[in-house]
Each structure stands twice: as structure tokens, then as C-alpha cells.
Amino acid sequence: MPVTTVSSAVHIAPVVVKTFYKHGKRKAKKLKEGRDEEEALDDIFFDEAFHIVKAFIKMGTKNTVESLQAFTNTHVPAPYWAAVSPVIIPLTSCNRAADMLIEWFGPDELKRVVGGERWWQVRGLDGVDGEWITEKEYLRSAKDNPKMHKNLNDDEADILRMDHLERVMLYVHGGGYFWGSVNTHRYQIIRYARKMKGRAFAVNYRKAPQYPWPCPLQDVLAAYLYLTQPPPGALHSAIPASKIVLAGDSAGGGLCLTVLTILRDLGLPMPAGAVLISPWVDLTHSFPSVMHNIETDIIPQHGFLAKPSTLWPVDPIPKGDGRVVPAKSNRPPDPGHTDTLKPTKKRMEENGNRNDITITKEKVKTQGEMLDAAVNDQRGENASTLGSGGPMRHPSSEKDVREDASDYDVNFWEPKPPKVLMEDPDAIPLELRAQIQLYATTEQLTHPLVSPILQGSLGNLPPLYILAGDGEVLRDEIIYLAHRAAHPSKYPARQGVLRDGVRQKENSEKFTTPTKVHLQVYDDMCHVLTVFSFTHSASCAYRSIAEFAKHVSDSSEEHLQRNPFPELHRPPSEISTASEADDEHPSALKHKTSKKTKASRPKEKRKSSDPSDVKIYKQNEANVFKEVQRGEAEKMPPSHSVGQDSPDLGDCSESEDIPNIRMIRERVNIHGISRPMEPPEDIQALRLRPGQIGIIKEAPTVRWLKGQEKWDKHFKSSAKRALKRRARLEAKARRLLRNARAQGLVLAGEQPIHEPRPGIAREDHPEKIQEDRRWGPLDLEDERPPPTAIAKRLDTPEALALLKKSVYYSPPVSHQTIPKLKKSDVLRATFDPNDDPNRPPPQSVSEQQVRTHIIPVHGLRMWDGIVRYFGRKSASKAVKGTKQVGKQLGIINSHEASGSGERGSAVFVLPSQSHFSTISSS
Structure with missing residues (x-):
């Protein structure tokens, strides 16, 4: 059964019951054992919500990729109190954006790593879907805008009416x-726009595996350029980069x-x-929390697997010896398959044009022997010993690691894809024979634009506010990312990355100014904690994000160089506690609607005694100030300080910003109260050497393989059907191309074989060749796109739809003529339910939103209803608990007594229900 609202409800209902039962047992056990933490x-409510989201994502892995994409890319109307105006980024x-990427890569890397400069520019739509989002109460009167005229529809008018809002958040949604x-993500984005009293722009970028890296990257860059350099016809004014928050x-x-990089x-x-x-910045899964936190996160145990389809996996039925096998050779496979990003000239000469490297008489060496051989080859016979002598092992091995060997990977063999780093250096390395991530090929995973944790430098970036959950699998890479940005010299890039990329080596030497970072790690929270908007943790996060966005977008560049942290702004910023403190949209209670709408909307006005996210933020603001006051905050090095050094903070009544703070490091408890993070030396992730970062390791590889083998067995018949359907679709695509040629299709540089038939390429043709569309699927003969990219495939329904639209409805400038469909094709x-001879075929659900023709009772709205319910009940429970404590102890909201806000502090009352969360992950 595909992913639908009905199948989701059927799958999740037993989870709700099971969680309720287990919750009671766990609470009873804690009570019996006397544990009060x-x-x-x-x-x-959090217990139920956590397991609902986890169950939904797990259900997604049991369906095809296309099914999950269609469900989560179905258009859902915006709430009536929000102004949401869809646009097309042309x-x-x-x-x-493409020109920027072409300049960044350069011709050599475009050919060697990306596979060409054309295929990733091919798309089905005439641009990228985007949305302007804000609150209706923030819209200016139409009379105040001189650009307003009668021919505008409501959405266009709203874009003009919100143009006065200077603060802009460009939001890029997640989803693996x-x-x-x-x-x-719309409800979350609405909440950000309201709290920052600005507007947001959301981009619906193309998604893998149909449009793999760098397709999504191009679309996000295009959205940024759309804001800063509006194209002709755009209704919004050009937005200065200094007013945008990514x-x-x-x-x-x-x-x-x-x-940013x-x-x-x-x-x-x-x-x-x-x-x-919760940024995903290491697609090689090289950090410990990937293995340790699987039980406390919503991410599936074996990663994002899927039921086989024509699209994914690349090989529905594993070929040869399997998807992961012991190394068959002492060198990686030939370039162009699962190889290193930059094979050496010597190995390319040795390999020649052979595709089958498994036929070899040489003995396959162990991981340690491969290293020793590489050392002897690159440094001479005496290079195989160090210090007191003895054979060296790989500097990144889990065992037998020498403390002074951290820089060996600059010259020595290192297990780049497809080789896997083994825990035992005396073992024969494993090799990946399958693509393990949907976003990029295995050999691309170590590229710094795929896994930005491997950037040569993360210095010289604008201020970053980074959040992570302590229970999420990505926790360690997020913590490492924050410290790498703030300390470019202390946490250098792996030398192998600098060796393989000229730009990365230059960046490591050029961008040495520390990036100012505010890092918060939330206790007990999972991946993307903002999904659970009714929790104290999420309330704290939403408020802190809004205050950060307001501070950096309102301040000058000079001011931000001195202090980018709103918590250190003096005097502290005033935050309205009247309307902004309420998670219930303020205008929703006074908005004029029908009686039916009013009656259906629950009354959720917050009681005046309820603590709000504003109070939590103010408490955390004081905690940060005390941290700086005690000298525990990290200052900028003297060479990068702006103006005078941080002043004496003995007096809390400072009238000027506190300058030259490099990094704020905090943990946040379940009540939203912050405390200083432990020293870096006590954090496991920060003890990893650079040579261990961005290396595919044995444990996560084996775990993924076990899951994939289970899926291969369970969906064996589906895989066979997918292969048969691929063959039928490819035959259909080739017939379409033959017919198009027979009808006079001529590409640029070609000469017509015969005179075009009447009606072909005439000026009055209803469809015109698009001058701004550079390339189509027929322009990729010399390109090598990833195997999942539909731009060059002929064996998936989406590839066929893309081809048909490119030939008959929206041809690029590389086409000279527009053929007409043959009567037989019409x-x-x-008779094809997925086709229509009178209009272009629907494009991939990874790009084009699914539109329903009935009133949508969609699962996304169901989730919003669940969150609202949990928010109301949690708030009610918290109010009762606080009043009880107040009667017994004579205090209410005595959070000051908890000092640093450790666990055990008084319970805060949750904000009232949230309308601003919906399913989101990865």
C-alpha cells in the first residue's frame, strides 16, 4: 500500500496504543525504583508524538521513494490567518545559479566529479516553486503601495503588501x-515569520534521486539570487543580502x-x-553518534531504505557478489564507477580501459599491508617505520592508533570510497558495490559540497546559530561542525581533502577568521526538535531563532563583527509579551470569519500567569550573560578582535554590547533552560582526529547492509517487476524518439533529413522554444550523470515524462524544431491515466507538487491536529502541576531557584497549542 493518509493512519494507530501502554509501564518502573530524574x-504527549513520527518514517522505508515523495509534496492549503503567495523562480x-556553480567547479571538476555541466540544469518545470509567507496582520494596506493595480490577483497583491517587511528568512526544508x-514545513515557517515580525521565502528545490547533487544546490542558489537580484517581472523589491537570514x-x-561556502x-x-x-553535513556517517543514538532518534535503524521501483535502488537485484564485498583488488575500481574522486595518474595507466578489475592474480592485502605498501611506494623503504620502529597502521584505524600519526593521511593510503575503513587493521577492507545514499554517488560523498564538514575551512562565514538534539544520530557531526567553524586552525580539514581539491587547500590558508557560532544541544531531543513544537525545548528554539534573525538582520556589518549574539546585546532587546508570547496566532482570535469557522476553532487564549517562551528566553539570556561574566565564554583571538577587548562585566547594567565573543556553547534542559556546555576535551566528537572525518567505516556500513539485504529478500518480487517495467518503459521511450525524429525533430547543429511536414516548427506553433531553457535530455550525449538522474534515463515513468515534455511542449534552445505527436501516440x-495528449505530462513528484481536486483531508493536516491537541493538554497539565506545587511550597514559577537550569528545576508551563508544526525530518 503506498504512502497515503489512510495507510498512515492504519500504520500509526497501533503505535499510539502500544506507546500509551509502554509509557505507563516505564513510569511505574521509575516510581518503583525511586528514580526521580x-x-x-x-x-x-511527547512520547506519543516521537513514536508517531518515527513510525511514519519507518513506514516510508517500506514503500517506494516516489510514493513517499508524492505524499509529502502534496499541496496543502495554508491556514486562513497566514498570507502565503506561491511564485515560480524563473x-x-x-x-x-548554474553559472555560479560552473565557475566554482571549473571544467576539470565538472567533468571528473559532477559528470558534466548540462545534466543537472535539465528540469521539467519552467523554474522552481517558491512561496512568500508571512502573517496577514503584517500586510500593509494596498493603498500604501504605488505598484498596486487592478490586474493583480490576491497572491500577487499580498506579495506587494508584504514588501515593506525588511527581515527575510530564506528557508530550505529538510527530508534527507x-x-x-x-x-x-509551512506551519513551522509561518511561526518563524510571525515571531521575527518579517516574511519568509520557502524554496521547493528538486530532490534526489531523480535530481541528485548538485540539482538541489542549484535551486537553493537560484532562490537566493531571486531575492537579491529579482528577475524582470518579479513583484518584490531587491532584498539586500544583509537583510536575509538563511x-x-x-x-x-x-x-x-x-x-554559504x-x-x-x-x-x-x-x-x-x-x-x-540538525544540519546533515557528513554523508559518510563517520561520527560515533550515528551508531550510538539510533534508539533515541526518529531516523530508521538501517537508514533510508525503500521498496524497489524503476527509480531506486540503482540495482533492484544486487549484482555479482553483493552490495558490499571483501576487496577484490589492492586498488579501487576503475574511474567512473565507485572510485576515488581523483584517481592517481599511475593507477589510471595501470587500469587502462578495463572495467572488470576482479580478474587479478595478485594477493589482496589486508588494510595494514595496503598502508605499508603505500608508505614504501611514496616515501621509500625507510618510511615503513616510525619512531621506535615497527609496521605502521592506518592513522584512522579504530585500533593501534599512534597519537603522533594524525597527519599521515596526507601522503599515505586512506580508504576512500569504495574502500571501507575496518576496525581491525589486519582485516581485508570491504568495498561498496552499491550506492548507499540517494543524494549522491558513493564516490561523491567525500566532496566538500556534498558533505560540508569536509570543507577546507569553515571560517569567514556569517554568524551561525546551530541546534542539535542530544539524542539524535547526527549530534556529533553537528557539534564538530560548530567547533570547526569557530576554530578553523584547531580543527583543520583532513589532509586527503586538501590534497584532492586545489580550492580546498587555498581555502584552508585563506579563510582563517573564526566564524562566530551559537551552539545549543537540547537534552533528550531527537532530530529536528522543532517538529515537536508543543515542547519547552521547541518553544525555546523558536524564540531564540527569531531573536537571532532579528538581531543579525537589523544590525550593521560592523555591529555584527563586534557582536552577532542577541543575548549579549545591551541593553537587552525588548520583546513584546502581549501577543508574541502566545503561540496561538493573535489575529486568529479576532479574524472575521464565518460562524462555522469560529465555532470549529478551539479557545486557547493563554492565561496571564502562564510562563511563555519570552520568559524562558529572558532566563537564558541572563544565563549567557553570567557565563560571559565568569569568563567562561570563548573570546575572539586578539588578531581578529574588533575594537577593544571584552569589558569588565562585574556590573550587569552594561549599556553597550559585549564584544569579541567567538562562541556560545550551551546545553538546554527539557524545560528550555540553558547551561554551559562541558569543556571540549570532554566531548568525544571533538577528540576525533581530522584523518577520521569523512571516512566510510565498517560499523555503519555493515548495519546498512543488513537492512538492505533484509529489504532485498522481502521485496524480491517487487525488484523483478521493477526490472521488467524498466525494459518496457525504455522501449516506449525509444519509440517516442523514433516518432519524434520521423515528425521532423532537429537538434542544434543538425541538418534535417527531409523537409519538415506541414505544421512543424511554424511560427504560429502554440508551444515555443524556450530561450532561457539551455539544455534538455537529448543534449547529454557526452555527459556522465549519476545513474539515478532521470535527465538521461529512459527507463522510468518520470524520465519518460521529462523527455516528452522537452520534445513536444517546452524544448530548450538546443532544439530547432517542435514535432507534433503522431495520431497513434495521441x-x-x-488510454494512459498518467498521460494527456492535450497538455504536458505531469513531472516528477520530486519536483512538481501533487494537486488534489477534492477537499484535502491530508495526513499533514492530521499531524497538525495532533500537535494542537498535545499542546493544549500539555499546557493544561503543566498549569495544574505548577499550581499544586505553588500551594504546597508557597511558590510558583520558582525557576530562579534552580540556578543553572539543570534537570530538577521547577516545571515550566508549556505555551498554548501550536499550529505551526508538521511532519519534517532528515
Whole structure:
């Protein structure tokens, strides 16, 4: 059964019952054992919500990729109190973004790593879907805008009416780079826009595996250029980069960070700051928490697997010896398959043009022997010993690691894809024979624009506010990312990355200014904690994100160089506690609607005695100030300080900002109260040497393989059907191409074989060749796109739809003529439910939103209803508990007594229900 609202409800209902039963047993056990420590899962509502999201994502792995994409990219109407105006980011902006990427890569890397400069520019739509989002109460009167005229529809008018809002958040949604959309994240984005009293722009970028890296990257860059350099016809005014805040969760956070590095490298204006919520920045899974935190996170145990389809996996039935096998050779496979990003000239000469490297008489060496051989080859016979002598082992091995060997990987063999780093250096390395991530090929995973944790430098970036959950699998890489950005020299890039990329080596020497970072790690929280908007943790996060966005977008560049942290702004910023403190949208209670609408809306006005996210933020603001006052905050090095050094903070009544703080490091408890983070030397992730970062390791590889083998066995018949359907679709695509040629299709540079038939390529043709569309699927003969990219495939329904649209409806400038469908093709399309001879075929659900023709009772709305319910009940429970404590102890809201806000502090009352959360992950 595909992913639908009904199948989701059927799958999740037993989870709700099971969780309720287990919750009671766990609470009873804690009570019996006398354990009084507080945990996030002690709240039945968070417990239920956590397991609902986890169950939904797990259900997604049991369906095809296309099914999950369609469900999460179904258009869901916006709430009536919000102004949501859809737009199309045109091809002109997309082309500018492409030019930026072409400049960044250079011709050699485009050919060697990306596979060409054309295939990733091919798309089905005439641009990228985007949305302007704000609160209706923030809209200016139509009379105040001189651009307003009668021919505008409501959405266009709203864009003009919100144009006066200077603060802009460019939001990039998450979803593992392959699912999710502006629809899954709209309620969260509305909440950000309201709290920052500005507007947001959300981009519905193309997704893998149909449009793998760097397709999503191009689309996010196009969205940024659309804001800063509006194309002709855009209704909004050009937005200065200094007024834009980039924000994204999970995969979206990784894209935001990558965009920042590209803008920095090319010397282009960068945004005022960036918010990274659980950013996924290491697709090699080289950090410990990937293995340790699987039980406390919503991410599936074996990763994002899927039921086989024509699209994914690349090989529905594993070929040869399997998807992961012991190394068959002492060198990686030939370039162009699962190879290193930059094979050596010597190995290329040895390999020649052979594709089958398994036929070899040489003895396959162990991991340690491979290293020793590499050492002897590169440094001479005496290089195989060090110090007191003896054979050396790989500097990144889990065992037998020498403390002074951290720089060996600059010259020695290191297990780059497809080789896997083994825990036992005396073992024969494993080799990957399958693509393990949907976003990029295995050999691309170590590229710094795929895994930005491997950037040569993360210095010289705008201020970053980075959030992570302590229970999420990505926790360690997020913590490492924050410290790498703030300490470019202390946490250098792996030397192998610098060796393989000229730009990365230059960046490591050029960008040495520390990036100012605010890092918060939330106790007991999982991946993308903002999904659970009814919790104290999420309330704290939303408020802190809004205050950060306001501070960096309102301040000058000089001011931000001195202090980018709103918590250190003096005097402290005033925050309205009247309306902004309420999670219930303020205008929703006074908005004029029908009686039916009013009656259906629950009354959720917060009681005046309820603590709000504003009070939590103020408490945390005081905690940060005390940390700086005690000298525990990290200061900028003297060479990078602006103006005078930090003043004496003995007096809390400072009237000027506290300058030259490099990094704020905090943990946040389940009540939203912050405390200083432990020293870096006590954090496991920060003890990893650079040579261990970005290496595919044995444990996560074996875990993924076990899951994939289980899926291969369970879905064996589906895999066979997928292969048969691929063959039928390819035959259909080739017939379409033959017919198009027979009808006079001529590409640029070709000569017509015969005179075009009447009606072909006439000026009055209803469809025109698009001047701004550079390339189509027929222009990729010399390109090598990833095997999942539908731009060059002929064996999936989406590839066929893309081909048909490119030939008959929206041809690129490389086409000289537009053929007409043959009558036989028209007849076939008439009987095809997924085709229509009178209009372009629907494009991939990874790009085009699914539109329903009935009133949508969609699962995304169901989730919003669940969150509202949990928010109301949690708030009610918290109010009762606080009043009880107040009667017994004579105090209410005595959070000051808890000091640093450790667990055990008085319970805060949750904000009233949230309308601003929906399913989102990865």
C-alpha cells in the first residue's frame, strides 16, 4: 500500500496504543525504583508524538521513494490567518545559479566529479516553486503601495503588501534530500515569520534521486539570487543580502551551509546569518553518534531504505557478489564507477580501459599491508617505520592508533570510497558495490559540497546559530561542525581533502577568521526538535531563532563583527509579551470569519500567569550573560578582535554590547533552560582526529547492509517487476524518439533529413522554444550523470515524462524544431491515466507538487491536529502541576531557584497549542 493518509493512519494507530501502554509501564518502573530524574519521554504527549513520527518514517522505508515523495509534496492549503503567495523562480535565476556553480567547479571538476555541466540544469518545470509567507496582520494596506493595480490577483497583491517587511528568512526544508516540501514545513515557517515580525521565502528545490547533487544546490542558489537580484517581472523589491537570514533543517541545513561556502569562495555578498537546525553535513556517517543514538532518534535503524521501483535502488537485484564485498583488488575500481574522486595518474595507466578489475592474480592485502605498501611506494623503504620502529597502521584505524600519526593521511593510503575503513587493521577492507545514499554517488560523498564538514575551512562565514538534539544520530557531526567553524586552525580539514581539491587547500590558508557560532544541544531531543513544537525545548528554539534573525538582520556589518549574539546585546532587546508570547496566532482570535469557522476553532487564549517562551528566553539570556561574566565564554583571538577587548562585566547594567565573543556553547534542559556546555576535551566528537572525518567505516556500513539485504529478500518480487517495467518503459521511450525524429525533430547543429511536414516548427506553433531553457535530455550525449538522474534515463515513468515534455511542449534552445505527436501516440496517451495528449505530462513528484481536486483531508493536516491537541493538554497539565506545587511550597514559577537550569528545576508551563508544526525530518 503506498504512502497515503489512510495507510498512515492504519500504520500509526497501533503505535499510539502500544506507546500509551509502554509509557505507563516505564513510569511505574521509575516510581518503583525511586528514580526521580526527569526525561522528555516522561511527558505522554511527547512520547506519543516521537513514536508517531518515527513510525511514519519507518513506514516510508517500506514503500517506494516516489510514493513517499508524492505524499509529502502534496499541496496543502495554508491556514486562513497566514498570507502565503506561491511564485515560480524563473529559469533566468536558475541560469545565474548554474553559472555560479560552473565557475566554482571549473571544467576539470565538472567533468571528473559532477559528470558534466548540462545534466543537472535539465528540469521539467519552467523554474522552481517558491512561496512568500508571512502573517496577514503584517500586510500593509494596498493603498500604501504605488505598484498596486487592478490586474493583480490576491497572491500577487499580498506579495506587494508584504514588501515593506525588511527581515527575510530564506528557508530550505529538510527530508534527507529526497522527500519533504514547502507543504510539510509551512506551519513551522509561518511561526518563524510571525515571531521575527518579517516574511519568509520557502524554496521547493528538486530532490534526489531523480535530481541528485548538485540539482538541489542549484535551486537553493537560484532562490537566493531571486531575492537579491529579482528577475524582470518579479513583484518584490531587491532584498539586500544583509537583510536575509538563511535557515534550514537537516538536509536543508546542509544545503544552507554549502551555499554559504560557495558565496564566500566566489566573493559574493553573504546573508546576515544562518540558522542550522540538525544540519546533515557528513554523508559518510563517520561520527560515533550515528551508531550510538539510533534508539533515541526518529531516523530508521538501517537508514533510508525503500521498496524497489524503476527509480531506486540503482540495482533492484544486487549484482555479482553483493552490495558490499571483501576487496577484490589492492586498488579501487576503475574511474567512473565507485572510485576515488581523483584517481592517481599511475593507477589510471595501470587500469587502462578495463572495467572488470576482479580478474587479478595478485594477493589482496589486508588494510595494514595496503598502508605499508603505500608508505614504501611514496616515501621509500625507510618510511615503513616510525619512531621506535615497527609496521605502521592506518592513522584512522579504530585500533593501534599512534597519537603522533594524525597527519599521515596526507601522503599515505586512506580508504576512500569504495574502500571501507575496518576496525581491525589486519582485516581485508570491504568495498561498496552499491550506492548507499540517494543524494549522491558513493564516490561523491567525500566532496566538500556534498558533505560540508569536509570543507577546507569553515571560517569567514556569517554568524551561525546551530541546534542539535542530544539524542539524535547526527549530534556529533553537528557539534564538530560548530567547533570547526569557530576554530578553523584547531580543527583543520583532513589532509586527503586538501590534497584532492586545489580550492580546498587555498581555502584552508585563506579563510582563517573564526566564524562566530551559537551552539545549543537540547537534552533528550531527537532530530529536528522543532517538529515537536508543543515542547519547552521547541518553544525555546523558536524564540531564540527569531531573536537571532532579528538581531543579525537589523544590525550593521560592523555591529555584527563586534557582536552577532542577541543575548549579549545591551541593553537587552525588548520583546513584546502581549501577543508574541502566545503561540496561538493573535489575529486568529479576532479574524472575521464565518460562524462555522469560529465555532470549529478551539479557545486557547493563554492565561496571564502562564510562563511563555519570552520568559524562558529572558532566563537564558541572563544565563549567557553570567557565563560571559565568569569568563567562561570563548573570546575572539586578539588578531581578529574588533575594537577593544571584552569589558569588565562585574556590573550587569552594561549599556553597550559585549564584544569579541567567538562562541556560545550551551546545553538546554527539557524545560528550555540553558547551561554551559562541558569543556571540549570532554566531548568525544571533538577528540576525533581530522584523518577520521569523512571516512566510510565498517560499523555503519555493515548495519546498512543488513537492512538492505533484509529489504532485498522481502521485496524480491517487487525488484523483478521493477526490472521488467524498466525494459518496457525504455522501449516506449525509444519509440517516442523514433516518432519524434520521423515528425521532423532537429537538434542544434543538425541538418534535417527531409523537409519538415506541414505544421512543424511554424511560427504560429502554440508551444515555443524556450530561450532561457539551455539544455534538455537529448543534449547529454557526452555527459556522465549519476545513474539515478532521470535527465538521461529512459527507463522510468518520470524520465519518460521529462523527455516528452522537452520534445513536444517546452524544448530548450538546443532544439530547432517542435514535432507534433503522431495520431497513434495521441491514442495511446488517451488510454494512459498518467498521460494527456492535450497538455504536458505531469513531472516528477520530486519536483512538481501533487494537486488534489477534492477537499484535502491530508495526513499533514492530521499531524497538525495532533500537535494542537498535545499542546493544549500539555499546557493544561503543566498549569495544574505548577499550581499544586505553588500551594504546597508557597511558590510558583520558582525557576530562579534552580540556578543553572539543570534537570530538577521547577516545571515550566508549556505555551498554548501550536499550529505551526508538521511532519519534517532528515
